[in-house]
Amino acid sequence: MSSESLHEPAELLSEETKNIHRAIVSLVEELEAVDWYQQRAEACSDPDLKAVLIHNKNEEIEHACMNLEWLRRRSPEIDERLRTYLFAEGPITEIEEKAKAAQAGGGKASAARAPQSASSASSSNPSASGSLDVGSLRSR
Amino acid sequence: MSAMDLLKRKLAPVLPDAWKMIDAEAARVLRLHLAGRKLVDFQGPHGWAFAAVNTGRLDLFDPGADPEVNIGVRRVQPLIEVRLPIRLSIMELDSVARGAENPDLTAVVQAAEKAARVEDDAIFNGLASAHIAGIIPASPHTPLPMPADPRQLPREILRAKEILRRAGVNGPYALVLGSDAYEKVFAAAEEGYPLAKRIEQQLVDHPIVRASAVKGGVLLSLRGGDYELVVGQDLSIGYAFHEKHMVELYLTESFTFRILEDKAAILLRRA
Numbered sequence: 001m002s003s004e005s006l007h008e009p010a011e012l013l014s015e016e017t018k019n020i021h022r023a024i025v026s027l028v029e030e031l032e033a034v035d036w037y038q039q040r041a042e043a044c045s046d047p048d049l050k051a052v053l054i055h056n057k058n059e060e061i062e063h064a065c066m067n068l069e070w071l072r073r074r075s076p077e078i079d080e081r082l083r084t085y086l087f088a089e090g091p092i093t094e095i096e097e098k099a100k101a102a103q104a105g106g107g108k109a110s111a112a113r114a115p116q117s118a119s120s121a122s123s124s125n126p127s128a129s130g131s132l133d134v135g136s137l138r139s140r
Numbered sequence: 141m142s143a144m145d146l147l148k149r150k151l152a153p154v155l156p157d158a159w160k161m162i163d164a165e166a167a168r169v170l171r172l173h174l175a176g177r178k179l180v181d182f183q184g185p186h187g188w189a190f191a192a193v194n195t196g197r198l199d200l201f202d203p204g205a206d207p208e209v210n211i212g213v214r215r216v217q218p219l220i221e222v223r224l225p226i227r228l229s230i231m232e233l234d235s236v237a238r239g240a241e242n243p244d245l246t247a248v249v250q251a252a253e254k255a256a257r258v259e260d261d262a263i264f265n266g267l268a269s270a271h272i273a274g275i276i277p278a279s280p281h282t283p284l285p286m287p288a289d290p291r292q293l294p295r296e297i298l299r300a301k302e303i304l305r306r307a308g309v310n311g312p313y314a315l316v317l318g319s320d321a322y323e324k325v326f327a328a329a330e331e332g333y334p335l336a337k338r339i340e341q342q343l344v345d346h347p348i349v350r351a352s353a354v355k356g357g358v359l360l361s362l363r364g365g366d367y368e369l370v371v372g373q374d375l376s377i378g379y380a381f382h383e384k385h386m387v388e389l390y391l392t393e394s395f396t397f398r399i400l401e402d403k404a405a406i407l408l409r410r411a
Contacts, residue, residue: 134177
């Protein structure tokens with residue numbers, strides 16, 4: 001249960017933080033499942049079972065992506081990093097440098113792919129999205 | 141246009157640290173006062189571009205000259221956009237950069253309180269011009285009396301629960317109290333035992349919610365699927381303009397509120 005893996009007393013944590021925790025734990029579990037299915041499928045000697053396991057693996061990838069997207073919508077910081085690193089070309093380790101150079105030169109390294117996002121805001125102003133992230137205050 | 145552009149925050153003569161304090165103070169006050177969001181389903185945020193909710197309904201026109209031709213117009217529920225000004229001293233905000241930890245953000249607090257009130261008013265009391273019915277006016281149940289003596293309240297809560305149950309509305313149930321009733325209930329005790337504690341532990345399934353938009357009290361179901369707050373742009377702070385010594389920001393949101401099952405709440409009416 002995700003509530004068992006909280007690192008701080010639950011009463012000290014906001015509902016927002018608890019929900020983010022739930023999403024992160026779910027994301028970890030989905031990616032673990034992808035890993036397991038991948039290994040099982042590879043080791044499996046029955047072709048039909050192998051096909052089922054690969055199908056299952058792909059389902060878990062879908063779940064992981066949905067979890068990640070939820071986190072991205074909640075966190076401008078995650079949103080900014082994902083827009084910088086995902087769907088980029090060239091060596092992954094050079095993406096950050098390129099993004100910084102483009103920003104310094106007034107370019108739109110990531111903003112070009114981010115028409116609806118707050119990600120083009122400079123990292124010195126993390127609250128640039130303007131949303132106060134109040135969202136639902138319902139606790140269950 | 142992105143949400144960030146519409147809010148024009150980058151154009152404001154406000155330093156990042158001051159923005160952080162403004163945002164944090166607004167969020168704190170909003171979370172403290174918003175009552176409806178603690179109870180109803182939340183859908184969104186869908187962003188500025190989201191203008192209306194599909195109701196699935198069709199309003200048919202009167203038949204025209206050709207009886208073979210039928211025309212109807214789709215019924216949608218449009219979102220409303222709320223905007224409240226926040227006027228702040230630039231000098232005061234700049235003091236944050238000099239290390240001040242307590243800039244005067246009274247205007248932020250006041251705007252956040254008002255915004256919470258506007259949203260809760262629409263949720264509980266409705267807003268006819270925006271096609272928002274409101275939980276209280278929409279409830280078909282005959283209101284129960286909110287007793288002058290809060291120690292009589294448990295009996296009315298039991299009656300209210302029974303009425304909802306008979307209408308097919310199951311729990312969990314929550315009790316919402318207006319400011320006066322809330323204070324009375326929390327000050328009251330039965331043989332030394334706090335009344336509020338008894339209500340929360342034995343009669344309802346959620347901590348009592350204080351809602352200044354409510355007069356009296358409301359008992360409602362939290363089972364979900366009955367009430368839906370649909371948010372376009374969630375509560376945000378944008379920039380309007382500035383003069384030499386003053387900057388005007390604004391607190392804004394776009395939303396509508398829908399009632400899918402009007403029987404899921406009953407009013408406890410103040411005498």
